[in-house]
Amino acid sequence: MPPAPLPTAQPTIVARGLCRSYPGVKAVRGVDLTVYPGETFGFLGPNGAGKSTTIAMLCTLTRPTAGQARVAGADITEDPGTVRRRMGLVFQELTVDGELTANENLRFHADLYGLSKRVARARTTEMLDLVGLADRRNSLVRTFSGGMKRRLEIARGLLHSPQVLFLDEPTIGLDPLSRAQLWEHLHHVRKEQAVTLFLTTHYLDEAEHCDRIAIMDDGRIVTEGTPAALKAAIGTDRIRLHTTDDRAAATALRRQFGLNATAGPDGLCTQAPDGAAFVPALCAHLGVPVLSITVTSPSLDDVFLRYTGRTIHDAEKRSGRQTPPAPRSTDTPGTRLSRHPGRPWRRRKARKTRSQAP
Numbered sequence: 001m002p003p004a005p006l007p008t009a010q011p012t013i014v015a016r017g018l019c020r021s022y023p024g025v026k027a028v029r030g031v032d033l034t035v036y037p038g039e040t041f042g043f044l045g046p047n048g049a050g051k052s053t054t055i056a057m058l059c060t061l062t063r064p065t066a067g068q069a070r071v072a073g074a075d076i077t078e079d080p081g082t083v084r085r086r087m088g089l090v091f092q093e094l095t096v097d098g099e100l101t102a103n104e105n106l107r108f109h110a111d112l113y114g115l116s117k118r119v120a121r122a123r124t125t126e127m128l129d130l131v132g133l134a135d136r137r138n139s140l141v142r143t144f145s146g147g148m149k150r151r152l153e154i155a156r157g158l159l160h161s162p163q164v165l166f167l168d169e170p171t172i173g174l175d176p177l178s179r180a181q182l183w184e185h186l187h188h189v190r191k192e193q194a195v196t197l198f199l200t201t202h203y204l205d206e207a208e209h210c211d212r213i214a215i216m217d218d219g220r221i222v223t224e225g226t227p228a229a230l231k232a233a234i235g236t237d238r239i240r241l242h243t244t245d246d247r248a249a250a251t252a253l254r255r256q257f258g259l260n261a262t263a264g265p266d267g268l269c270t271q272a273p274d275g276a277a278f279v280p281a282l283c284a285h286l287g288v289p290v291l292s293i294t295v296t297s298p299s300l301d302d303v304f305l306r307y308t309g310r311t312i313h314d315a316e317k318r319s320g321r322q323t324p325p326a327p328r329s330t331d332t333p334g335t336r337l338s339r340h341p342g343r344p345w346r347r348r349k350a351r352k353t354r355s356q357a358p
């Protein structure tokens with residue numbers, strides 16, 4: 001079926017039926033997206049879901065094999081130069097030059113974008129200040145921590161005043177404290193620069209920072225909405241309980257409350273619409289002594305499970321990537337779903353960053 005025509009209103013990003021195939025791989029299979037000015041929009045999904053490929057198409061680094069998209073008012077295939085002038089980009093891999101100072105890195109970028117000397121000087125000062133690096137402007141970048149380098153990448157991506165900043169896994173490789181600090185800076189950036197942020201992440205807790213997210217799996221968007229709305233739509237809390245006799249408790253849950261329970265190493269697990277309100281009745285009428293009980297609100301992993309039938313971690317395992325074991329996904333800050341395996345084509349992308357100017 002041909003993709004639907006693009007709407008005439010001007011969202012910052014609009015994509016219809018976007019596809020990208022490689023020999024033997026359908027990386028992206030018909031992505032529809034609408035992102036509005038000033039939004040922070042997150043692309044969440046396991047390794048190999050197609051997030052980076054989608055960003056690469058939107059940034060004009062990869063041509064779609066089908067579908068169409070407009071970014072900042074320009075068509076990605078018909079007018080890629082305009083798209084590039086109006087967008088900024090922060091790649092997964094660090095691309096700032098360690099042998100230059102922060103200031104020199106930004107001035108080099110300003111030259112690539114043809115900013116006048118006066119504008120370049122003013123924007124460099126403003127952006128270094130924005131990301132908290134003003135006092136290190138004359139330090140060599142190789143002396144920076146990973147978090148500082150990321151912040152410099154963000155400053156560089158914003159230097160030419162883009163309408164939209166794309167960030168492909170901006171916190172990859174950072175420790176939890178640096179990730180939290182980077183997010184503070186991103187919120188600040190959005191407030192101060194009125195820019196649309198479009199980012200990809202594996203981190204469930206990071207998706208919580210976004211106004212809206214799209215969950216991607218196997219080249220498709222499986223659901224989209226605000227994190228709160230997506231979780232609320234799940235409709236049930238997860239209840240875990242340890243009892244003196246879990247088998248008898250499972251039978252009682254079914255008979256007394258009509259609830260199915262599964263037994264596992266963590267005890268019995270069942271689901272109910274308002275878990276906290278249900279706990280007193282459960283303890284009073286189960287008929288089996290309860291040793292401990294935990295109620296968990298739905299997480300984004302529950303959302304993923306609802307729409308795909310498996311957790312994000314399971315999806316990563318199925319994708320066959322050689323990732324180290326990841327913890328059970330929760331919305332707990334600091335939960336990393338996977339490490340990213342290095343791939344040759346990432347290096348190609350990194351090199352492209354240096355010549356990203358139109």
Ligand SMILES: Nc1ncnc2c1ncn2[C@@H]1O[C@H](COP(=O)(O)OP(=O)(O)OP(=O)(O)O)[C@@H](O)[C@H]1O
Binds near residue numbers: 027048050051340
């Ligand atoms: N240049 C390429 N050549 C061949 N296959 C590719 C290429 N780029 C991506 N792919 C494949 O397309 C699929 C989607 O990859 P992509 O990198 O977009 O996923 P992702 O969601 O960004 O994953 P990650 O979180 O690991 O970065 C994968 O199966 C990947 O191996």
